[in-house]
Ligand SMILES: O=C[C@H](O)[C@H](O)COP(=O)(O)O
Ligand SMILES: C=C(OP(=O)(O)O)C(=O)O
């Protein structure tokens with residue numbers, strides 16, 4: 001199955017996208033019409049709309065120079081990869097598969113290390129294995145990685161002991177440290193973020209195809225700190241069953257050393273927030289004339305910037321990548337349909353994912369109406385649950401945290417509502433890390449308000465640790481299993 005828009009696309013060589021680099025700093029790029037809607041679109045047409053959450057830079061020339069440098073760098077992803085993700089998402093929109101998106105709330109310069117990337121990648125692989133084996137459905141694996149830097153904030157300023165400074169907006173904008181120097185918006189950080197993303201993607205590609213993801217090595221994927229937990233034992237039990245299946249396959253003559261068994265398709269995504277960066281990485285495919293944002297395979301627009309007449313929808317409506325949009329309880333069914341019409345005017349399956357994040361209670365109340373509107377209008381979307389962003393709370397001692405029970409409750413509500421509505425629960429989007437952090441409370445790892453301080457390392461929102469993430473994977477596998485008519489695990 002291939003989405004119709006992709007069928008008509010002539011095959012491109014990977015190099016076809018590095019041609020024609022748009023100029024943006026001086027606004028001299030002549031807009032070329034996009035086939036995505038009737039209005040003229042260009043990589044810089046977002047500048048005519050209101051861009052919320054955008055850092056203001058105090059030195060225009062410094063910004064222009066940084067953007068120029070980025071216009072000259074190599075794209076991080078290529079058209080063929082983007083299309084292969086699109087095809088997989090199209091299948092999910094038709095009920096065949098499940099999306100797993102996960103990674104840090106904010107990648108940081110300080111936390112950058114190959115072990116950090118490896119551990120997150122490994123937990124995503126473990127989760128995917130549990131979900132695929134448990135549900136007998138393909139799982140599309142997407143990392144919130146290699147570009148997830150910019151953060152929208154609730155407050156423009158942060159006040160500590162009577163001192164007010166601009167809020168931290170992600171390492172590609174300013175620094176976390178509470179000093180005027182660190183909190184200055186520095187456009188050169190975009191260039192640093194690009195190079196870090198390139199390194200991250202390089203090692204992710206190596207992990208995906210170089211043997212690390214070989215399914216016969218899955219016992220080696222165990223994480224030390226998951227070992228002693230109930231999730232660890234459940235995972236080992238699963239790994240044993242998969243091993244047995246592999247031995248059976250070998251016995252009947254299937255070659256399990258083939259790439260199907262030894263490598264995985266792994267994609268990247270991040271919030272499309274910092275538009276000068278995204279614009280500079282947007283390149284035109286010389287064969288098809290389509291524009292792609294080559295900073296990631298998939299981009300999503302956040303809850304705070306999804307205004308119909310805003311810059312973020314203007315930018316994303318013109319790019320060929322699969323898109324997502326975050327939706328809270330503030331979004332009405334009518335508004336959702338207008339967002340869909342803007343971001344996916346041709347109603348191409350797999351093009352748009354609706355990432356719902358509102359907390360269990362509000363979700364049970366609001367999601368049915370949103371699904372009903374989508375069904376009535378015949379829109380092809382992928383429904384994804386982000387069960388973390390609607391469940392953030394502050395502890396008495398000031399830590400931002402999330403309770404595992406609330407996250408699990410939102411995920412259950414998501415599955416329940418889709419069961420009632422006859423629609424397909426298409427995926428999950430979580431903030432997680434493979435490390436043994438103490439940022440979210442509860443779950444088998446039993447973090448409490450008092451122990452949050454032990455390993456609270458996040459640069460922004462609290463992440464699930466490896467065992468909490470695995471626990472969610474088992475829950476998802478169980479629910480998907482029931483839907484496919486398989487007996488409980
Ligand atoms: O990751 C999402 C947002 O950037 C984050 O939740 C905002 O957090 P804040 O409410 O502390 O600004
Ligand atoms: C900013 C984020 O989410 P939302 O737009 O849902 O608040 C995020 O995913 O980090």
Ligand SMILES: [Mn+2]
Pocket residue numbers: 105389431460461
């Ligand atoms: Mn977040």
